[in-house]
Amino acid sequence: TTHIQPASEALPRSAEEARRLWSHYESLTRDLSLSLTEQLRLILAPTLATKMRGDFRTGKRLNVKRIIPYIASQYKRDKIWMRRSIPSKRNYQIMLAVDDSKSMGESGSGQLAFETLALISKSLSILEAGEICIVGFGNEVRVAHDFGKPFSSEAGAQIFQHFGFQQTKTNVRMLVANSITLFREARRRMFNVGTELWQLELIISDGVCEDHDTIRRLVRQAQEERIMIVFVIVDTLLKGESIMKMSQAVFEPDTAGETKLKIKRYLDGFPFAYYLVVGDVGELPVVLAQALRQWFAEVVECG
Amino acid sequence: MATETLTATSTSDSPSQVRVLLSTRHPDISLPENPGPILVNTNLRRYALSTLVNTLLQSEKPIPFEFLINGTFLRTSLDEYLTANGISAESTLGVEYVRAIIPPLYLASF
Ligand SMILES: [Mg+2]
Numbered sequence: 001t002t003h004i005q006p007a008s009e010a011l012p013r014s015a016e017e018a019r020r021l022w023s024h025y026e027s028l029t030r031d032l033s034l035s036l037t038e039q040l041r042l043i044l045a046p047t048l049a050t051k052m053r054g055d056f057r058t059g060k061r062l063n064v065k066r067i068i069p070y071i072a073s074q075y076k077r078d079k080i081w082m083r084r085s086i087p088s089k090r091n092y093q094i095m096l097a098v099d100d101s102k103s104m105g106e107s108g109s110g111q112l113a114f115e116t117l118a119l120i121s122k123s124l125s126i127l128e129a130g131e132i133c134i135v136g137f138g139n140e141v142r143v144a145h146d147f148g149k150p151f152s153s154e155a156g157a158q159i160f161q162h163f164g165f166q167q168t169k170t171n172v173r174m175l176v177a178n179s180i181t182l183f184r185e186a187r188r189r190m191f192n193v194g195t196e197l198w199q200l201e202l203i204i205s206d207g208v209c210e211d212h213d214t215i216r217r218l219v220r221q222a223q224e225e226r227i228m229i230v231f232v233i234v235d236t237l238l239k240g241e242s243i244m245k246m247s248q249a250v251f252e253p254d255t256a257g258e259t260k261l262k263i264k265r266y267l268d269g270f271p272f273a274y275y276l277v278v279g280d281v282g283e284l285p286v287v288l289a290q291a292l293r294q295w296f297a298e299v300v301e302c303g
Numbered sequence: 304m305a306t307e308t309l310t311a312t313s314t315s316d317s318p319s320q321v322r323v324l325l326s327t328r329h330p331d332i333s334l335p336e337n338p339g340p341i342l343v344n345t346n347l348r349r350y351a352l353s354t355l356v357n358t359l360l361q362s363e364k365p366i367p368f369e370f371l372i373n374g375t376f377l378r379t380s381l382d383e384y385l386t387a388n389g390i391s392a393e394s395t396l397g398v399e400y401v402r403a404i405i406p407p408l409y410l411a412s413f
Contacts, residue, residue, distance in 0.1 A: 102393035168391040208342070210320045241395065245339035246322070249355050261354050266342055 012164025015157070022157040025118035036123040036285035043293055055079035092130030092198050093147055093186050096120055097175055098163065099205030100136035104234075105165030107241065109206050112234045113163070116204050118156065119284060125151035133182065134159050137175040138167020147186040172209035176218040176229070183227050199227045200295055202288075207233035207243050207270070207277075216271040223273075230291045231275035232284075243267065244277060321345050321381060321392040325356060327400050332366065334359050340395050345382035352377070356400055367403040372396060 013021075055066060059081025066080040098117055104110045117134070124132050134145040144162035145155055183199050190197055201222075209215065222229055235243050246266040254260045274294070276287050322340040327333050338359055343352075353368040360366075370377040377384055377398075385392060 102391055106394055168393055170393065208322065241324075241340055246342060247338060247340075248342040250344070251351065261351075261358050263341070263355075263358065 011161045012166060013161045015161060018160035019157040021114060022118065022153065022160050025114045026122065026153065026156065029115050029119040029122070032282065032285055033119050033122040033126070036119065036288065037126045039285055039289040040123060040127055040292060043289065054081075054083055056081045056083050059083045091196055092200065093133070093183065093190075094124055094130060095133040095135065095147075095179060095182065095199075095201040097135045097137055097179060097201060097203045097205075099138070099170060099203075100142070100163050100165055101138040101167045101170040101205075102165060103170060103206055103208060107206060109234045110163070110165040113165075113204055114160065116232070116234065116284060117159065117163075120202065120288070121145075121151060121156060121159070131186065133186070135175070135179070135182070136162045137171065139169045139171060140167070141171075141175055141178045143182070147182070148189065170205070170209055172203075172205070173211045173215050173218065175203070176215055176222065179229075180218065180222050180225065180227065183222075183225070198295075199225075200292075201227060201229045202291075203229065203231045203272075204234060205231070206235075207231070207267075207275075208246075209271075212269050212271040219272060228295050229272060229274065230295070231270075231272040232288070232291075233275060233277045235277050235279040242279075319345055319382075319392075321385065322395040323352075323381075323398045324395050325359070325398050325400060329401065332356075332360065332368075332400070332402065335361075343381070345385060345392060346380050348380050349377055352398070352400070353403075368400045369403045371399040371401065 055063060057079055061082045063080055063082045066077070069077050070080050096117065098113050099109075104113055121132060121134060124130075131147040132145065132151055133143065133147040136142045136144055142162050144159045145151070149155065179201050183201070187197055187199065219229055233243055243266065248264050248266045248269065250262050250264065251259050252262055274291065276291060278284055278287055320342050322342050324340050325334065325338065334356075341355070343355070347355075349368075349370055352370050353365070356368050357365045372384060373388070379387070381396070384390075385396075390396070
Protein backbone atom coordinates (compact mmCIF):
# COMPACT_ATOMS: atom_id res chain seq x y z
CA THR A 1 0.00 0.00 0.00
CA THR A 2 1.14 3.50 -0.63
CA HIS A 3 0.96 6.19 2.01
CA ILE A 4 0.98 9.02 -0.45
CA GLN A 5 -2.39 10.67 -0.01
CA PRO A 6 -4.15 12.66 -2.70
CA ALA A 7 -5.45 16.08 -1.73
CA SER A 8 -8.45 15.10 0.36
CA GLU A 9 -11.44 17.05 1.58
CA ALA A 10 -10.28 16.91 5.18
CA LEU A 11 -7.53 19.50 5.01
CA PRO A 12 -6.28 20.93 8.29
CA ARG A 13 -6.81 24.56 7.22
CA SER A 14 -9.64 26.41 5.52
CA ALA A 15 -9.10 28.08 2.16
CA GLU A 16 -9.61 31.60 3.57
CA GLU A 17 -7.19 31.07 6.44
CA ALA A 18 -4.59 29.54 4.13
CA ARG A 19 -4.94 32.50 1.74
CA ARG A 20 -4.51 34.97 4.60
CA LEU A 21 -1.44 33.10 5.90
CA TRP A 22 0.08 32.87 2.46
CA SER A 23 -0.15 36.59 1.77
CA HIS A 24 1.24 37.29 5.24
CA TYR A 25 4.28 35.05 4.81
CA GLU A 26 4.73 36.00 1.17
CA SER A 27 5.10 39.66 2.04
CA LEU A 28 7.16 38.84 5.14
CA THR A 29 9.74 37.02 3.03
CA ARG A 30 9.60 39.16 -0.12
CA ASP A 31 13.06 40.72 0.22
CA LEU A 32 14.65 37.44 1.21
CA SER A 33 13.07 35.63 -1.67
CA LEU A 34 14.37 38.19 -4.16
CA SER A 35 17.84 37.86 -2.72
CA LEU A 36 17.69 34.06 -2.84
CA THR A 37 16.46 34.18 -6.43
CA GLU A 38 19.44 36.34 -7.40
CA GLN A 39 21.92 34.03 -5.71
CA LEU A 40 20.42 30.96 -7.33
CA ARG A 41 20.33 32.67 -10.72
CA LEU A 42 24.08 33.23 -10.50
CA ILE A 43 24.67 29.59 -9.68
CA LEU A 44 22.30 28.30 -12.31
CA ALA A 45 23.47 30.61 -15.10
CA PRO A 46 26.49 28.57 -16.25
CA THR A 47 24.55 25.30 -16.12
CA LEU A 48 21.73 26.74 -18.19
CA ALA A 49 24.05 28.28 -20.79
CA THR A 50 24.36 26.59 -24.13
CA LYS A 51 27.32 24.30 -24.59
CA MET A 52 29.47 23.53 -27.64
CA ARG A 53 29.36 19.84 -28.27
CA GLY A 54 29.15 17.07 -30.82
CA ASP A 55 30.71 15.79 -34.01
CA PHE A 56 29.40 17.53 -37.10
CA ARG A 57 30.57 18.08 -40.69
CA THR A 58 29.98 21.79 -40.31
CA GLY A 59 29.88 23.98 -37.27
CA LYS A 60 31.14 26.91 -35.25
CA ARG A 61 34.21 25.54 -33.52
CA LEU A 62 36.70 22.75 -34.17
CA ASN A 63 36.60 19.71 -31.94
CA VAL A 64 40.33 19.40 -31.23
CA LYS A 65 40.01 15.76 -30.20
CA ARG A 66 38.84 14.90 -33.70
CA ILE A 67 41.76 16.50 -35.60
CA ILE A 68 44.30 13.65 -35.39
CA PRO A 69 41.79 10.89 -36.30
CA TYR A 70 40.72 13.17 -39.14
CA ILE A 71 44.26 13.41 -40.55
CA ALA A 72 44.99 9.74 -39.82
CA SER A 73 41.89 8.74 -41.74
CA GLN A 74 43.14 10.60 -44.80
CA TYR A 75 40.58 13.33 -44.16
CA LYS A 76 37.71 10.86 -44.36
CA ARG A 77 36.46 11.07 -40.76
CA ASP A 78 35.44 14.65 -41.19
CA LYS A 79 32.95 15.16 -38.39
CA ILE A 80 35.26 17.58 -36.68
CA TRP A 81 32.99 20.48 -35.86
CA MET A 82 31.10 21.35 -32.71
CA ARG A 83 27.74 23.10 -32.59
CA ARG A 84 25.93 24.94 -29.91
CA SER A 85 23.40 22.71 -28.23
CA ILE A 86 20.39 24.25 -26.60
CA PRO A 87 19.66 22.70 -23.26
CA SER A 88 16.12 22.09 -22.14
CA LYS A 89 14.87 24.78 -19.79
CA ARG A 90 13.09 22.50 -17.36
CA ASN A 91 16.00 20.43 -16.24
CA TYR A 92 15.39 20.48 -12.53
CA GLN A 93 12.89 18.82 -10.31
CA ILE A 94 13.01 20.16 -6.80
CA MET A 95 10.92 18.72 -4.01
CA LEU A 96 10.29 20.66 -0.84
CA ALA A 97 9.29 18.30 1.96
CA VAL A 98 8.01 20.09 5.03
CA ASP A 99 7.53 18.47 8.42
CA ASP A 100 3.84 18.69 9.35
CA SER A 101 4.17 16.92 12.70
CA LYS A 102 3.04 18.22 16.06
CA SER A 103 6.55 18.87 17.31
CA MET A 104 6.85 21.59 14.68
CA GLY A 105 3.70 23.30 15.93
CA GLU A 106 4.53 22.93 19.60
CA SER A 107 8.00 24.35 19.30
CA GLY A 108 6.89 27.29 17.20
CA SER A 109 8.79 25.91 14.22
CA GLY A 110 5.57 25.90 12.25
CA GLN A 111 5.97 29.62 11.72
CA LEU A 112 9.52 29.16 10.48
CA ALA A 113 8.30 26.36 8.24
CA PHE A 114 5.69 28.66 6.68
CA GLU A 115 8.29 31.37 6.12
CA THR A 116 10.62 28.84 4.55
CA LEU A 117 7.85 27.41 2.41
CA ALA A 118 6.87 30.84 1.10
CA LEU A 119 10.49 31.89 0.63
CA ILE A 120 11.72 28.85 -1.25
CA SER A 121 8.69 28.11 -3.38
CA LYS A 122 8.48 31.75 -4.41
CA SER A 123 12.18 31.99 -5.30
CA LEU A 124 12.18 28.77 -7.27
CA SER A 125 9.09 29.78 -9.20
CA ILE A 126 10.50 33.21 -10.10
CA LEU A 127 13.67 31.47 -11.20
CA GLU A 128 11.73 29.11 -13.46
CA ALA A 129 14.43 26.60 -12.70
CA GLY A 130 12.19 23.66 -13.31
CA GLU A 131 9.40 21.81 -11.60
CA ILE A 132 8.53 22.15 -7.95
CA CYS A 133 6.77 19.62 -5.80
CA ILE A 134 5.72 20.26 -2.22
CA VAL A 135 4.88 17.52 0.23
CA GLY A 136 3.98 17.51 3.90
CA PHE A 137 4.93 14.62 6.14
CA GLY A 138 4.16 13.23 9.57
CA ASN A 139 2.17 10.03 10.04
CA GLU A 140 1.68 10.09 6.31
CA VAL A 141 3.07 11.82 3.26
CA ARG A 142 0.74 14.30 1.52
CA VAL A 143 1.44 15.86 -1.83
CA ALA A 144 0.44 19.52 -1.46
CA HIS A 145 1.68 20.55 -4.91
CA ASP A 146 2.68 18.10 -7.59
CA PHE A 147 5.52 18.28 -10.12
CA GLY A 148 4.29 19.71 -13.38
CA LYS A 149 1.67 21.95 -11.80
CA PRO A 150 2.43 25.64 -12.38
CA PHE A 151 3.15 27.74 -9.33
CA SER A 152 1.14 30.85 -8.43
CA SER A 153 -0.07 32.73 -5.35
CA GLU A 154 -3.27 30.72 -5.53
CA ALA A 155 -1.23 27.52 -5.60
CA GLY A 156 0.75 28.85 -2.63
CA ALA A 157 -2.41 29.38 -0.61
CA GLN A 158 -3.60 25.89 -1.54
CA ILE A 159 -0.31 24.47 -0.30
CA PHE A 160 -0.75 26.12 3.10
CA GLN A 161 -4.10 24.36 3.49
CA HIS A 162 -2.22 21.08 3.83
CA PHE A 163 -0.23 22.14 6.87
CA GLY A 164 -1.74 22.05 10.34
CA PHE A 165 1.28 20.77 12.31
CA GLN A 166 -0.96 18.27 14.09
CA GLN A 167 0.33 14.94 12.82
CA THR A 168 1.27 12.75 15.77
CA LYS A 169 4.35 11.11 14.27
CA THR A 170 7.38 12.16 12.26
CA ASN A 171 8.01 9.34 9.85
CA VAL A 172 11.08 10.49 7.95
CA ARG A 173 11.78 6.97 6.76
CA MET A 174 8.42 6.86 4.99
CA LEU A 175 9.05 10.31 3.55
CA VAL A 176 12.35 9.30 1.98
CA ALA A 177 10.91 6.06 0.61
CA ASN A 178 7.91 7.83 -0.89
CA SER A 179 10.02 10.68 -2.26
CA ILE A 180 12.07 8.17 -4.22
CA THR A 181 8.84 6.84 -5.75
CA LEU A 182 7.63 10.37 -6.59
CA PHE A 183 10.97 11.27 -8.17
CA ARG A 184 10.98 8.08 -10.25
CA GLU A 185 7.51 8.88 -11.59
CA ALA A 186 8.50 12.48 -12.31
CA ARG A 187 11.64 11.33 -14.12
CA ARG A 188 9.62 8.89 -16.20
CA ARG A 189 7.34 11.71 -17.36
CA MET A 190 10.37 13.68 -18.58
CA PHE A 191 11.90 10.78 -20.49
CA ASN A 192 13.35 12.94 -23.25
CA VAL A 193 15.58 14.85 -20.85
CA GLY A 194 17.30 11.64 -19.80
CA THR A 195 20.37 11.97 -17.65
CA GLU A 196 20.36 15.76 -17.83
CA LEU A 197 17.52 15.84 -15.34
CA TRP A 198 18.67 16.80 -11.87
CA GLN A 199 16.56 15.99 -8.87
CA LEU A 200 16.88 17.61 -5.50
CA GLU A 201 14.90 17.20 -2.33
CA LEU A 202 14.99 19.78 0.44
CA ILE A 203 13.57 18.45 3.69
CA ILE A 204 12.56 21.08 6.21
CA SER A 205 12.01 19.73 9.69
CA ASP A 206 13.00 20.10 13.32
CA GLY A 207 15.19 17.09 12.65
CA VAL A 208 13.90 14.71 15.29
CA CYS A 209 13.49 11.36 13.59
CA GLU A 210 14.05 7.73 14.35
CA ASP A 211 15.19 4.57 12.60
CA HIS A 212 18.42 6.17 11.46
CA ASP A 213 19.85 2.97 9.95
CA THR A 214 16.96 2.39 7.54
CA ILE A 215 16.92 6.08 6.63
CA ARG A 216 20.64 5.99 5.90
CA ARG A 217 20.10 3.04 3.55
CA LEU A 218 17.27 4.85 1.73
CA VAL A 219 19.34 8.02 1.40
CA ARG A 220 22.05 5.94 -0.23
CA GLN A 221 19.50 4.43 -2.59
CA ALA A 222 18.30 7.92 -3.51
CA GLN A 223 21.88 8.97 -4.17
CA GLU A 224 22.34 5.99 -6.51
CA GLU A 225 19.33 7.24 -8.45
CA ARG A 226 20.92 10.71 -8.54
CA ILE A 227 18.39 12.21 -6.18
CA MET A 228 20.17 14.61 -3.87
CA ILE A 229 18.65 15.09 -0.44
CA VAL A 230 19.50 18.09 1.72
CA PHE A 231 18.03 18.14 5.20
CA VAL A 232 17.40 21.64 6.52
CA ILE A 233 16.99 21.49 10.28
CA VAL A 234 14.89 24.37 11.54
CA ASP A 235 16.29 24.72 15.02
CA THR A 236 13.62 25.56 17.55
CA LEU A 237 15.69 27.57 20.04
CA LEU A 238 12.81 27.41 22.49
CA LYS A 239 13.48 26.69 26.17
CA GLY A 240 17.11 26.11 25.25
CA GLU A 241 15.98 23.12 23.23
CA SER A 242 18.52 23.42 20.44
CA ILE A 243 19.04 20.27 18.42
CA MET A 244 22.76 20.99 18.63
CA LYS A 245 22.57 20.26 22.35
CA MET A 246 20.25 17.31 22.10
CA SER A 247 21.60 13.93 23.07
CA GLN A 248 20.43 10.39 22.58
CA ALA A 249 20.55 7.68 25.24
CA VAL A 250 20.82 4.14 23.89
CA PHE A 251 21.22 0.84 25.64
CA GLU A 252 23.57 -1.18 23.50
CA PRO A 253 25.62 -4.34 23.99
CA ASP A 254 29.32 -3.54 24.49
CA THR A 255 32.21 -5.68 23.20
CA ALA A 256 31.68 -8.14 26.07
CA GLY A 257 28.03 -8.48 25.07
CA GLU A 258 26.83 -6.64 28.17
CA THR A 259 24.09 -4.05 27.75
CA LYS A 260 25.54 -0.62 28.45
CA LEU A 261 24.06 2.84 28.36
CA LYS A 262 25.62 5.12 25.79
CA ILE A 263 24.89 8.82 25.63
CA LYS A 264 25.70 10.26 22.24
CA ARG A 265 25.24 13.61 20.59
CA TYR A 266 22.06 13.25 18.55
CA LEU A 267 23.48 14.85 15.41
CA ASP A 268 26.46 12.48 15.40
CA GLY A 269 24.14 9.69 14.29
CA PHE A 270 22.09 11.82 11.92
CA PRO A 271 21.43 9.75 8.77
CA PHE A 272 21.60 12.53 6.18
CA ALA A 273 24.97 13.23 4.66
CA TYR A 274 23.96 16.76 3.77
CA TYR A 275 22.25 18.69 6.48
CA LEU A 276 22.12 22.28 7.65
CA VAL A 277 21.01 23.75 10.92
CA VAL A 278 19.14 27.03 10.55
CA GLY A 279 17.91 29.01 13.54
CA ASP A 280 16.74 32.09 11.70
CA VAL A 281 14.96 32.10 8.38
CA GLY A 282 17.08 35.13 7.48
CA GLU A 283 20.08 32.81 7.19
CA LEU A 284 18.34 30.65 4.64
CA PRO A 285 19.27 32.40 1.37
CA VAL A 286 23.00 32.17 2.06
CA VAL A 287 22.77 28.71 3.54
CA LEU A 288 20.61 27.30 0.74
CA ALA A 289 22.70 28.91 -1.95
CA GLN A 290 25.70 27.16 -0.39
CA ALA A 291 23.85 23.86 -0.36
CA LEU A 292 22.82 24.23 -3.98
CA ARG A 293 26.34 25.16 -5.00
CA GLN A 294 27.55 21.93 -3.40
CA TRP A 295 24.80 20.04 -5.15
CA PHE A 296 25.78 21.32 -8.59
CA ALA A 297 29.44 20.60 -7.89
CA GLU A 298 28.46 17.02 -7.08
CA VAL A 299 26.30 16.64 -10.18
CA VAL A 300 29.01 18.04 -12.45
CA GLU A 301 31.52 15.64 -10.92
CA CYS A 302 29.22 12.64 -11.38
CA GLY A 303 28.29 13.58 -14.92
CA MET B 304 14.89 -1.75 -5.69
CA ALA B 305 11.17 -1.09 -5.87
CA THR B 306 10.43 -3.79 -3.32
CA GLU B 307 12.96 -2.27 -0.97
CA THR B 308 11.09 1.03 -1.02
CA LEU B 309 7.80 -0.68 -0.38
CA THR B 310 9.17 -2.61 2.57
CA ALA B 311 10.33 0.62 4.09
CA THR B 312 6.87 2.14 3.90
CA SER B 313 5.15 -0.62 5.86
CA THR B 314 5.57 0.59 9.41
CA SER B 315 4.39 -0.17 12.90
CA ASP B 316 2.26 2.50 14.50
CA SER B 317 3.67 2.62 18.03
CA PRO B 318 5.98 5.50 18.82
CA SER B 319 9.43 4.25 19.67
CA GLN B 320 11.36 7.35 20.72
CA VAL B 321 10.55 10.40 22.76
CA ARG B 322 12.44 13.44 24.03
CA VAL B 323 12.68 13.76 27.79
CA LEU B 324 13.71 16.80 29.76
CA LEU B 325 15.01 15.69 33.17
CA SER B 326 14.65 17.84 36.26
CA THR B 327 14.66 17.56 40.04
CA ARG B 328 13.72 19.78 42.97
CA HIS B 329 16.57 18.47 45.11
CA PRO B 330 19.83 20.37 44.68
CA ASP B 331 21.95 17.47 46.01
CA ILE B 332 20.93 15.26 43.09
CA SER B 333 20.56 17.92 40.41
CA LEU B 334 22.51 17.47 37.19
CA PRO B 335 25.86 19.29 37.04
CA GLU B 336 24.92 20.93 33.77
CA ASN B 337 21.57 20.99 32.05
CA PRO B 338 21.85 18.24 29.43
CA GLY B 339 18.91 19.58 27.41
CA PRO B 340 16.43 17.18 25.84
CA ILE B 341 17.49 13.56 25.59
CA LEU B 342 16.02 11.22 23.02
CA VAL B 343 15.21 7.84 24.56
CA ASN B 344 13.39 4.71 23.47
CA THR B 345 9.83 4.58 24.73
CA ASN B 346 10.31 1.03 26.00
CA LEU B 347 12.36 2.40 28.91
CA ARG B 348 11.07 1.89 32.47
CA ARG B 349 12.04 3.27 35.85
CA TYR B 350 15.20 1.19 36.16
CA ALA B 351 16.65 2.25 32.81
CA LEU B 352 15.82 5.89 33.49
CA SER B 353 17.52 5.55 36.87
CA THR B 354 20.63 4.27 35.09
CA LEU B 355 20.43 7.26 32.76
CA VAL B 356 20.27 9.80 35.62
CA ASN B 357 23.08 8.04 37.50
CA THR B 358 25.22 8.12 34.39
CA LEU B 359 24.57 11.83 33.94
CA LEU B 360 25.34 12.42 37.63
CA GLN B 361 28.47 10.30 37.31
CA SER B 362 27.56 8.85 40.70
CA GLU B 363 30.01 6.31 42.11
CA LYS B 364 27.25 4.36 43.84
CA PRO B 365 24.04 4.23 41.84
CA ILE B 366 21.11 5.94 43.55
CA PRO B 367 17.67 4.40 42.91
CA PHE B 368 15.31 7.02 41.50
CA GLU B 369 11.58 7.32 40.99
CA PHE B 370 10.14 9.34 38.12
CA LEU B 371 7.22 11.72 38.00
CA ILE B 372 5.49 12.76 34.82
CA ASN B 373 2.79 15.41 35.22
CA GLY B 374 2.74 14.67 38.95
CA THR B 375 2.23 10.90 38.78
CA PHE B 376 4.84 8.21 39.37
CA LEU B 377 5.94 6.23 36.36
CA ARG B 378 5.01 2.60 37.00
CA THR B 379 5.03 1.38 33.40
CA SER B 380 7.18 1.85 30.34
CA LEU B 381 7.18 5.33 28.82
CA ASP B 382 5.28 3.90 25.86
CA GLU B 383 2.47 2.62 28.05
CA TYR B 384 2.42 5.91 29.94
CA LEU B 385 2.11 7.93 26.72
CA THR B 386 -0.64 5.71 25.37
CA ALA B 387 -2.60 5.66 28.64
CA ASN B 388 -2.46 9.45 28.92
CA GLY B 389 -3.03 10.24 25.28
CA ILE B 390 0.30 12.04 24.88
CA SER B 391 2.03 11.86 21.51
CA ALA B 392 5.73 11.15 21.31
CA GLU B 393 5.99 14.45 19.43
CA SER B 394 6.03 16.47 22.65
CA THR B 395 9.03 16.85 24.90
CA LEU B 396 8.20 15.00 28.09
CA GLY B 397 9.05 16.78 31.35
CA VAL B 398 10.34 14.09 33.70
CA GLU B 399 11.02 14.89 37.35
CA TYR B 400 13.16 12.53 39.39
CA VAL B 401 13.32 11.95 43.15
CA ARG B 402 15.20 9.49 45.36
CA ALA B 403 13.23 6.25 45.65
CA ILE B 404 11.74 6.17 49.14
CA ILE B 405 10.71 2.52 49.14
CA PRO B 406 13.75 0.26 49.49
CA PRO B 407 14.37 -2.07 46.56
CA LEU B 408 12.32 -5.27 46.74
CA TYR B 409 15.16 -7.71 47.21
CA LEU B 410 16.25 -5.95 50.41
CA ALA B 411 12.79 -6.03 51.90
CA SER B 412 12.25 -9.68 51.15
CA PHE B 413 14.21 -11.28 54.02
MG1 LIG C 1 8.11 15.81 14.84
